[in-house]
Amino acid sequence: xxxxxKVWRQSDKDAAGGFEDYKLDHVSPDMSFLEMFDxxxxxxxxxxxxxxxxxxxxxxxxxxMCSMYINGRPHGPLRGVTTCQLHMRSFKDGDTIVVxxxxxxxxxxxxxxxxxxxxxxxxxxxxxxxxxxxxxxQDANALPIAKEAADDAFxxxxxxxxxxxxxxxxxxSAMLFVSAKISQLALLxxxxxxxxxxxxxxxAQMDAEGFGACTNTGACSAxxxxxxxxxxxxxxxxxxxxxxxxxSAV
Amino acid sequence: xxxxxxxxxxxIGKKLLMALTGLFLIxxxxxxxxxxAMIFYNDGGETFSHWGHFMGTNPIIRTLEIGLVAGFLxxxxxxxxxxxxxxxxxxxKYAVNNAAANSTWYSRSMGLLGTLLLIFLVIHTxxxxxxxxSNQFATGEELNLYQMMLDIFQNPIVVLIxxxxxxxxxxxLLHGFKSAFQSLGLNHVKYNGAISFVGTAFSIxxxxxxxxxxxxxxLGWVK
Numbered sequence: 001x002x003x004x005x006k007v008w009r010q011s012d013k014d015a016a017g018g019f020e021d022y023k024l025d026h027v028s029p030d031m032s033f034l035e036m037f038d039x040x041x042x043x044x045x046x047x048x049x050x051x052x053x054x055x056x057x058x059x060x061x062x063x064x065m066c067s068m069y070i071n072g073r074p075h076g077p078l079r080g081v082t083t084c085q086l087h088m089r090s091f092k093d094g095d096t097i098v099v100x101x102x103x104x105x106x107x108x109x110x111x112x113x114x115x116x117x118x119x120x121x122x123x124x125x126x127x128x129x130x131x132x133x134x135x136x137x138q139d140a141n142a143l144p145i146a147k148e149a150a151d152d153a154f155x156x157x158x159x160x161x162x163x164x165x166x167x168x169x170x171x172x173s174a175m176l177f178v179s180a181k182i183s184q185l186a187l188l189x190x191x192x193x194x195x196x197x198x199x200x201x202x203x204a205q206m207d208a209e210g211f212g213a214c215t216n217t218g219a220c221s222a223x224x225x226x227x228x229x230x231x232x233x234x235x236x237x238x239x240x241x242x243x244x245x246x247x248s249a250v
Numbered sequence: 251x252x253x254x255x256x257x258x259x260x261x262i263g264k265k266l267l268m269a270l271t272g273l274f275l276i277x278x279x280x281x282x283x284x285x286x287a288m289i290f291y292n293d294g295g296e297t298f299s300h301w302g303h304f305m306g307t308n309p310i311i312r313t314l315e316i317g318l319v320a321g322f323l324x325x326x327x328x329x330x331x332x333x334x335x336x337x338x339x340x341x342x343k344y345a346v347n348n349a350a351a352n353s354t355w356y357s358r359s360m361g362l363l364g365t366l367l368l369i370f371l372v373i374h375t376x377x378x379x380x381x382x383x384s385n386q387f388a389t390g391e392e393l394n395l396y397q398m399m400l401d402i403f404q405n406p407i408v409v410l411i412x413x414x415x416x417x418x419x420x421x422x423l424l425h426g427f428k429s430a431f432q433s434l435g436l437n438h439v440k441y442n443g444a445i446s447f448v449g450t451a452f453s454i455x456x457x458x459x460x461x462x463x464x465x466x467x468x469l470g471w472v473k
Contacts, residue, residue, distance in 0.1 A: 008345075019345065072348030098346040105339050170349065170358050171336035173261075203262055212339030213261035213332055215360060216429040222352035234437030237262055241435065244257040 001027040001088060004096040005040065007052055013108050013116075019098075029089040033076060034059060034066060036088055053112040059084040061225065064160030067167070068113055069100040074164035074223050082162060082225040102163050104172035106209040119209040120161050120177060126205035127198035128181040130190050149187045156183040158226040165220035165228070171212025176220035178206045179236035180228045186239055196243035203240050264332050269433035271325040272426050276452070278318055281305075283459050289472050290462075295396030302395050306382065326368060333361040356421040357429070363422040370415030377402055403467040416461035423453035 003024045010017030024043070027036055034056050041051035057065040066083040070076035076086045091097065099113065107115040157180070165176035182199055185191030191198070214233055221230045257263045285305060288298040305311050349358060356363065382393045403409055427449030431437065436445070466472040 069344060072344065072346040073351055077351075100344055100346070103340050103342050103344055105341050168352055170340075170353075172339035173336070175261075203260060207261050210339055211261070212336035213265055214433070215336070215357065216425070216432045217353035217357040219349065219352040219358075230432065231437050234432050234435045236435075237265070237433060238435030240260075240262045241257075241266060244253065244260075244263075250253050 001029060001091070001093045003027050003036070003088075003091065003094075006096065006098045007040075007113070008100045009052070009112055010101075010109050011111065013110055017109065017112075027088050029087065031088045032059065032084055033068070033070070033086040033088065034084050053110075053114045055114050056084060061085040062160060064162035067102050067115060067117075067162055067164070069102060069167055071098055074102070074167040075162075075225055079222070080225060080227050082160075085225075102167040104163075104166050104211070106172065106174070106211050107163060107166060115163070117161070117163050119211070120163065120174070122209065123174070123178055123202055123205045124181060127194065127201035128185070130185060131194065132190070143189050145188060152231075153184045153187040156180040156187070156228065156232055159184075159224075159228050160226060162225060164223050164225060166211065168219040168223035169212065169214075170217060170219065171215055173214050173220070174206050174209070174211040175214040175233050175236065176224060176228055176230075178202055179232035182236045182239055183232045186235065195239070196247040197249060199236065199239040199243045200247065200249060203236070261335075264328055265433040267324060267328045268332065269430035271321045271328070272430045274317075274321045275325060276423070276427065276430075278321070279456050283456050286463055287459055289396070289399070290466070292472055294473070299394070299396050303392065306386070306392050322371070326364070329361065329364050354425070357425045360422065360425060360429075363418050366418040367415065367422055370411070370418065373411060374415065377408075399463075400467055400473070403464040406468065409464040409468045412464040413461050416457040419460070420453055420457040423456070424450065427452055 001024075005022040005024065006019045007022060008017055009020045022040055022043075024036065024040060027039065031039070034054070037052060037054055044051045055065045055067050057063040059066075061082045061084060064082075066075075068075070068083045070083065070086070075081060075083045077090055078086055101107075101109050101113045102115045102117075104115075106119040107117055110116050159177060159180035161177060163174075163177070166172050166174050169176075182202055185198065186195055216230070216233075218230055221228060251259070258267060285298070285301045288301055289295065291297045378395060378398060381398075382395060385391060385393050403412075428446055431445050463472075
């Protein structure tokens with residue numbers, strides 16, 4: 001395959017960026033999108049140019065590191081896959097592909113296609129955990145959990161924190177991510193003790209990071225590589241409003 | 251900041267206010283459309299004026315009207331504040347953005363549709379509500395709203411503006427009705443189908459009913 005690429009290049013977070021055009025003549029349809037970028041970077045290194053910086057780690061769709069906005073969509077044209085699981089057979093010979101970093105005030109560009117997603121870590125640090133004393137794990141059957149609740153919690157916990165929801169949302173809202181993290185604990189008995197304070201603190205941190213609010217367009221869920229459901233956002237709204245009007249935290 | 255104002259100024263709190271005021275305005279539309287539809291009795295405005303007089307003079311309705319004005323103001327101001335903070339959340343736009351692949355245009359255009367409705371609201375209230383209330387305030391007498399309708403809707407440009415206002419209302423409601431329930435956390439597998447059905451039906455029926463009023467008068471169906 002022959003491809004033309006328009007790739008966002010930015011030397012550091014304060015520099016003005018811009019698009020660079022590249023041509024690749026020998027792209028295999030079986031390559032992943034990231035392998036295609038490896039080929040591009042080899043070519044750039046051989047030409048004595050700076051390779052394109054991009055985030056990646058596991059390359060098997062579970063780590064949430066890869067983060068490219070491809071032809072106007074996070075993780076490219078397929079539903080339910082990350083950029084690393086996108087293959088070049090999804091494109092046609094002679095295509096021009098535009099690749100940009102995630103765009104959000106809360107996700108500043110560090111370099112080229114790499115953005116700083118520490119905002120997500122700070123939201124988790126605010127309350128996305130269960131405080132448990134150390135000791136042996138108790139018997140799994142000691143805590144009865146309804147199958148439906150376990151399934152819903154598991155579906156929410158599938159979120160890999162890649163940030164595609166923020167990238168896709170017209171408001172750069174992080175509500176799908178935050179709601180998945182609130183839901184996975186709110187649905188399980190282990191999460192009950194800190195349920196109210198968790199919702200209050202995580203939402204407060206989400207707002208402090210400068211993410212937008214939800215307009216319920218559904219773009220986040222449609223573009224989520226783990227297909228996290230919008231039901232989680234409704235649950236977060238219930239958790240937050242309920243906590244705010246009933247908790248003893250004034 | 252108190253916990254209460256902190257709640258209402260948070261991102262979810264602002265959405266809560268949008269949803270509550272939105273549903274309140276939807277309930278107003280039911281009353282407004284029902285009473286105005288009395289013109290279709292085509293009885294020279296007798297039934298319409300009877301109910302118009304009730305709405306304009308009943309002390310309970312007049313008190314609720316203050317709530318209605320507040321509901322409009324909160325919905326508009328809160329909407330503008332959300333529009334501003336949502337715009338600030340993405341200072342650098344995408345060069346290529348294929349939003350049509352993941353969402354409907356009208357769900358992404360609630361601010362634009364709301365602004366069109368606001369412009370329409372200014373025109374509409376300056377035609378009827380403001381002159382009528384100012385006259386009541388000055389002289390204690392109600393204006394003949396039915397005759398005013400017959401006069402105002404002789405102008406084809408006015409009729410067109412009203413029809414376009416109804417088109418904006420249709421798209422705004424088509425997303426807003428369902429969206430309000432999601433913002434309130436009312437998303438449940440047993441009720442989502444009913445909310446969606448009622449929302450879509452409401453968004454179609456109410457704007458069509460409203461649009462038929464200036465059209466019918468202009469075409470002489472209602473005299």
